[in-house]
Amino acid sequence: MREFIVEADGGSRGNPGPAGYGAVVIDAASGQTLAEAAEYIGVATNNVAEYRGLLAGLRAALALDPTAAVHVRMDSKLVIEQMSGRWKIKHPDMKPLAFEASRVLPPTQVTYEWIPREQNKHADRLANEAMDAGKRGEQWSAAASTAELVAADARAARAAAKAVAEPVPSGPPGDASAGAARARAALAQGRSKDVPPASPAPSAAAPAEDVPSASPAPSAAAPAKAEADVRAARTVAAPSSGWAPADMGAPATFVLLRHGETPLTPQKRFSGSGGTDPSLSDVGREQAERVGAALARRGTIQHIVASPLTRTRETAGIVAAHLGLDVSIDDGLRETDFGAWEGLTFGEVRERYPDDLNAWLADPEARPTGDGESFAATATRMAATRDKLIAAYTGRTVLLVTHVTPIKTLVRLALGAPPESLFRMELSAASLSAVAYYADGNASVRLFNDTSHLRA
Known part of the structure; x- marks a missing residue:
């Protein structure tokens, strides 16, 4: 037989x-x-x-x-x-x-x-x-498939030859364009599969507010990180099984999208859920359009859940239009309440409330001035929200449109990292991260702070 x-x-x-x-x-x-x-x-x-x-x-x-x-x-x-x-x-x-x-x-x-x-x-x-x-309005044919394979092989051969023959620009250690060029060269030579995912370099302590923190410090691992970032950007929302056993089944995968810029974002002002609720700026809306187009090309998002705040609902709505999906709202995804610090810069808070700020930086149980929400309380809320969404979306890929602190908290909890790690994560406006949750309770962080779609 x-x-x-x-x-x-x-x-x-x-x-x-x-x-x-x-x-x-x-x-x-x-x-x-x-x-x-x-x-x-x-x-x-x-x-x-x-x-x-x-x-x-x-x-x-x-x-x-x-x-x-x-x-x-x-x-x-x-x-x-x-x-x-x-x-x-x-x-x-x-x-x-x-x-x-x-x-x-x-x-x-x-x-x-x-x-x-x-x-x-x-x-x-x-x-x-x-x-x-x-x-293209056509049906697949075996002849066209073979022709595309031949063309792809030829392109790969030309790219590999070019990568070997031409020097790759070095640039300064943290230069993004040079890093991308190195990544393309490595991919063309088939090396990228051997590069382990790189963690973001630690940055100086900065408030875990709903604004971007300082850029990570350059490191000698920048070329390897660029290669890993390119690979991760290609696989976000379509993760591999990682170290999870095959019998665990498909995980619940959360693709975490920080909302686009608001007028407060470039000014680095605290913008939580305790009073300030700005809309997206023109830049923020353009960022959301780019995210939507990128996710539509990848084609793996099955559901969208958003925070109830205006900036996240606007971002989710723009992305949803590209994906043809509805948006569900979950209050558990809201940003931390920063109390009396809402709308202020970090410097202004240090000047007006120095003791409260120092306590907040040192103790996850400490609250922002004016009965704000502590990081410990945010973590408790996010853990409950995470568990609820995992149960609802087992085996599915879900886009969660939320904020800096919720995303950092989900990543921290997935890694089992201490609370102070929140201050060591870079998270840009309209960035994508991804965490997969398996049936045995384990989690796998697949991507963090990817902004490649904004440079396309």
């Missing part, structure tokens, strides 16, 4: 949104690709597209040899568990697709295995090619 491996995938840019699938049949003995299938299917969800990919792969295997043993490999935990009979199929859109898939070949000929996303690249590429073709 011949043995085939079927690898399948599907995706939706918006969920639901423009969707497509890809599937490949491989000879288990030789590893040779025997058949490929891909199709743009219009507006659908990720899960529907994944099931359509499974169906296409099984049908292609059937056409090659109806008596072959077929081993299905997919990175969709949902599809694998449901088709294996371990999970019930509850969604009405899934039931007919699963039933149809179970009828293509006798169940005794088909086995199922979950694999990490990075091991399903062939089918993932085909699915994305199908969605790209749909965007």
Whole structure:
């Protein structure tokens, strides 16, 4: 009996949104690709597209040899568990697709295995090619796929040759353009996969207010950090499984977006939830448009939840228009209440309330003047909000549009870092961070303070 491996995938840019699938049949003995299938299917969800990919792969295997043993490999935990009979199929859109898939070949000929996303690249590429073709008003074809692969290989070869032949500009240690050039060169030579994610360099103590803090100090690791940042920017909202066991299932992934600039942001004024509630500036609205366009290209955000404050609701609304999603509001995502310090600069607070400020910097239980909210109280609120959202969005990718202190607190809690770490994090307006939460209670910080989309 011949043995085939079927690898399948599907995706939706918006969920639901423009969707497509890809599937490949491989000879288990030789590893040779025997058949490929891909199709743009219009507006659908990720899960529907994944099931359509499974169906296409099984049908292609059937056409090659109806008596072959077929081993299905997919990175969709949902599809694998449901088709294996371990999970019930509850969604009405899934039931007919699963039933149809179970009828293509006798169940005794088909086995199922979950694999990490990075091991399903062939089918993932085909699915994305199908969605790209749909965007152009076309359907995927094998000939066009082969031509694109040849062109991509040629571009990679030219880039690698150029990177070796031409010196990469060095620039000063913290120069962003030079760092990006190094990153591109490293990626072209295939080295970026070996670079571990870099942590932000510590900065001098600054208030954990809803304004950007000072830029991180330059370090000798700047080139490596630039490479890691480029890689992370490409994978945000589509994280790999990391160190989590395969049987943990898909995590709840929170993509954390700090709102765009307001008139108070460039002035570095405390802007919490205790009185000041500014709208976005023109710069802030443009930043939100750029975030929305970038996330729409990545196509993995499934839900949007925002803080109730004006600047976050405006940012979320602009992004939602790009993604075709609704926005839910959660009061737990609001910024810290800075009491009497609202609207003041750090210097003005030090001048007017020096003792209160010193206590606040030293003790997470200390409150800003005027019965503001302590960092300890914010952490308690954020932990409760986090747990509630994890329960509601298990296995989903959710954009949380919020503020500096909530984002830093979620990252701090995920890392198990002490409260003083809040003062050592850089978080820019309209930046993206990401944390994945697994079923065993562990968390994985995937990205922090990414602003590459603002420079596009």
